Amino acid sequence: MRRRSLGVLNKEELVSERILRVEKLDPAGVVRVLEPFVNDRRRARLLDVIGQRIGSIAVLFESPHDPHNGAAVLRTCEAFGIQRLHVIESREAFLAAASVARGAEKWVDIVPHRTVEGALDAAKTADLELIATHPQGELAPEDLARIPRFALVLGNERDGISARLTAACPRAVRVPMRGFVESLNVSVTAAILLAGATHGRPGDLDEAARLRLYARGLYLSTSHADDLLAQAGFSV
Template identity: 55%
Template structure:
């Protein structure tokens, strides 16, 4: 039975509404108005994080079931600078425990798909090589650094990676182990592999995307941001 955990989808939906509404306004104007309400340290921190964000490395979760695992992977994406998490939902909506994600759902873009093929086509169109996780994979974690653009494919906790996704993966990666355990929890696997895959990579988001993320971050963190912006004639949907 699935854990009874509140769905954080409403946070993602709020974030997506903000991003859509930012398409219709002057993002630089939003930043100009709201930045004075953030401390210099906070502004520096936000810009530093977004400048280091990565498109070259992403994650594809195949039908995650446990909300704690989904949240932990989401948190690892945030920690290692991965901007996008892709999820094939199949029969269950993607749930993320907010007590585990600790706010990371506000900073990582989650894209969901009902079919494996839709996810495969989206990632191939963006130039990402799909790399499966497998105990007998031919790659080791450090090999991931040499792949220009990659999507790490993580399987369902019980059933593993769907065969349609397996066929789309050119290669697979293993985590060498020396104990009796033959595998690790999916969230632990994600953290180890993302640490290796992202190490030494410079941030690669476009200036336009970084600007949009910075504007969104100010909207999400400045108290009464909507009212402040509206007083300056800028209308952004937050609720």
């Protein structure tokens, strides 16, 4: 998919104005005002899904080029409850095809970094071990489930993971394959590895993050949410 194709969006365009508005408000206040207007089934669904989301695993995608891959990795993160997708934009801006993302952008936090060093600092702050993806990695997908906190590192579609970022990864994980092909699409690789990594892992977002997502979900689920919040004294 070309980067200028119709429906290809940058990260600023992916996040709707509605989400940007609600993120500026006190989430506890949003919940207090909007929760009574959302039916029990929807509230239960939001709380169940948010309760399973994971903060101890992140994905770090270095210099993605293809908007289809960008969107597919974003959607994969959402499917497995991964809350943060870090993107290194040292070459070009992150783009995603909206038709492929299919709404995943509403729930996953896209965290951009201009440099590898910036991404490394973020991983260190979050206490995440960097695990590279490599055909000869010493780890198998199921091994990831036993690592307490880590970031799965995905490389550029053509060049792979840069030498600087590879050097910062103490270990690597492989996708076992039996066929003649030597590699898989980056989003397929991410899906296989995240399936292994999240197997049996409970949701572990901190309470503040859960509240923020719950407020967002209530806001997106409520008709005339802005009017209701304005009546309650919120500036939206």
